[in-house]
Amino acid sequence: DGGITQSPKYLFRKEGQNVTLSCEQNLNHDAMYWYRQDPGQGLRLIYYSQIVNDFQKGDIAEGYSVSREKKESFPLTVTSAQKNPTAFYLCASREGSQYSVYGYTFGSGTRLTVV
Amino acid sequence: DQQVKQNSPSLSVQEGRISILNCDYTNSMFDYFLWYKKYPAEGPTFLISISSIKDKNEDGRFTVFLNKSAKHLSLHIVPSQPGDSAVYFCAASANNNDMRFGAGTRLTVKP
Numbered sequence: 001d002g003g004i005t006q007s008p009k010y011l012f013r014k015e016g017q018n019v020t021l022s023c024e025q026n027l028n029h030d031a032m033y034w035y036r037q038d039p040g041q042g043l044r045l046i047y048y049s050q051i052v053n054d055f056q057k058g059d060i061a062e063g064y065s066v067s068r069e070k071k072e073s074f075p076l077t078v079t080s081a082q083k084n085p086t087a088f089y090l091c092a093s094r095e096g097s098q099y100s101v102y103g104y105t106f107g108s109g110t111r112l113t114v115v
Numbered sequence: 116d117q118q119v120k121q122n123s124p125s126l127s128v129q130e131g132r133i134s135i136l137n138c139d140y141t142n143s144m145f146d147y148f149l150w151y152k153k154y155p156a157e158g159p160t161f162l163i164s165i166s167s168i169k170d171k172n173e174d175g176r177f178t179v180f181l182n183k184s185a186k187h188l189s190l191h192i193v194p195s196q197p198g199d200s201a202v203y204f205c206a207a208s209a210n211n212n213d214m215r216f217g218a219g220t221r222l223t224v225k226p
Contacts, residue, residue, distance in 0.1 A: 004158075006158075009156075033213065033214075035216070040124065040218055041218055042117075042204060042216040042217050042219055043159075045214075045215075048213050058213070090159070103147075104161075104214060105161075106158030107158050108156075109156065109157065109158050
């Protein structure tokens with residue numbers, strides 16, 4: 001079955017540490033996205049990538065970094081510079097430059113907690 | 116700057132009745148709108164969409180209405196079922212660019 005896999009599902013990080021969240025898709029989608037969900041604030045865009053080896057900052061990119069070395073993979077690193085990293089992180093993908101009527105396909109998310 | 120707004124954080128309805136979830140947007144360039152359903156600790160799943168060239172799209176129990184002049188869309192669920200209880204996100208995009216999401220509305224359908 002095609003889909004997006006995010007791992008781990010739960011992640012605990014000590015203050016001052018960097019941590020990387022994994023996102024892998026086998027849908028052959030070109031575009032991939034990282035969102036953050038906080039209570040009462042919906043989904044906010046962190047970074048997105050339309051093609052391999054290219055990515056752009058979203059609305060809240062500070063304290064995060066990404067890479068897109070392979071079409072299937074779009075890992076997100078939460079750095080120690082991110083002031084409030086505790087949140088639910090969602091990865092999504094979309095095929096090509098045409099609208100999919102279904103919009104994005106989302107992974108099941110990673111809940112990151114800073115302890 | 117929140118371009119997509121869902122002003123009701125929660126909604127409770129009785130099973131069998133109609134659920135109406137509302138969404139407002141500010142960006143007149145938005146040309147595609149979607150509703151997603153989300154259960155706790157899971158990613159959102161697509162529910163229904165509408166292009167700006169239409170004012171209504173229906174899929175089974177779910178209907179989305181778009182009022183472009185008011186920059187408003189709504190999702191109607193009828194009849195509502197307990198399994199519909201979830202958080203519903205409204206989303207919009209312009210010119211095939213990245214999507215903007217509302218804050219979500221938690222729907223509770225009581226048996």
